[in-house]
Amino acid sequence: MGEYAVLTGRAIRLTRRSPDALLMALVLPVLLMLVFVYFFGGAIQGTSDAYVTYVAPGVLILCAGYGASMTATTVCDDMTGGIIDRFRSMNTPGTAVLTGHVLASVVRNLVSTVIVLAVALAIGFRPGAGAGGWLAAGGILLLYLCALSWLGAAAGLLAKSPEAAGGFTFFVLFLPYPSSAFVPVETMPDWLHGFARNQPVTPVIESVRALLLDRPYGDAPWTALLWCLGVLAVALPLCAWLFRRRVA
């Protein structure tokens, strides 16, 4: 198990020392939230005060997905450089290398989540959740993070270059827009409803929002759970297969 700790520490250190990635992961979500609340908020809900409460959970999800998807780039960096051969020649398991990147992604995102949450609270976000609600919302967010990070790792194993792996980030960054993250689905054109209601981000955002605001959540948390576990169930074996194919 020592390898997992060593390689997680390594991946965290590499993140810390990559200033542009760090800036993007920490500052971009906060900027986006400010843009949504102050630029669009008035138009969307009449007042920016009310909108911050609606949108803050959405930004949390956006930020989680975005940060997690960077795993694609960090994994691809390792696969295209010489270091993966050295690790393998040292009998270090590939899963330890990948797990290191995923855990670093989780740590990185917990930090940016706390920052986004702090800024949201400072500008008027008033969640009404008790300890249970916070815990449940945090749990779903964590699971979503893990699922996307592993999916990102798979994308990183698939991509030929770190730049190509960055395309995955774009995809994940875009996915929350056609969902209820920033505006209610009902306000979108009819043809988009089917996708917006049933895509994986929607139940995640619905449950995190309902849990944090202490509102009825229906079966959203269960759907979110299923989606995340489903993604993990695909991403983990996919990673194992792609890794073997890549190094063969």
Place this chain on the structure above:
Amino acid sequence: MSPPGQADRATGWAIEAHGLTKAYGGTRVLRGIDLRVRRGAVLALLGPNGAGKTTTVRILTTLTRPDGGRARVAGGDVVRDRAAVRGAISLTGQYAALDEEQTGEENLRMMARLRGLPARAARRRAHELLERFALTDAAGRRVGTYSGGMRRRLDIAAGLTTDPEVVFLDEPTTGLDPRSRRTMWETVGALAGAGTTVFLTTQYLEEADRLADTVAVLDRGRIIAEGSPAELKRKVAVERLDLTLASRAAYEAVDVLLGARAVHRAPAELVLGIPTDGSAGHARALLDELDPAGELIARFAVHGATLDDVFLELTHG
């Protein structure tokens, strides 16, 4: 299955490969490689780009499975006893396998930890290696700021955290400036001096000549010659007496005199070459015979065969 370190002690071979073949797509990269390296010896695998050097290294270091043939390294089979082989070797590839964003010391400590050393021992080992490779001053700097030579030294150091039995170096000096290359040669010499078996690949004949006990010449997936540098040079023959003639007319006159005895002709430089044993007697007799008046021949030089000659002869002969 014998435990690693046993079989090789019995046979004296650190590396034994028989009939290794490998194809990628339809391209046959290796067409049956046989190699043996004695414990503590240095073998240089010499060949041009695309000859199959890296594929050979990847198979011997367990990273790639051969399509056919067998190989044992440090007493373990590279396919069946992969973990044992990996425990006994180190690989320094063509591209630096280091984290640019970590310092030299952090890289070494990480490799030592991955090899199973506890934190404190890993730190101690990292310091020893930094000292040994003259990198102590740069220990706290990020590898991204290192020069090519420093990076290559750190890369080799990173493979030595647990004293491997066999060290593989894939083109250790490609892209280095002459001074760094010299330092690298000293490093390899010191490794060999300490009894480590070294398997290195190179495109440079001078390097193989300088470092290796045995040179194996690889061309298009096949070993076309193997032996000590001296043996290989003898194979091609021999020394040559190169005569530089005084004029075009002298060149033509001596060329006619020599006939089939001339083995080397460079009309542009007015040079004719004749096989020689390198003795003073032979040179004197030859000069007397060809140029009794001492007017035709301006200069002479004895030309020893270089590995370049060997290589050209073997690959294009």
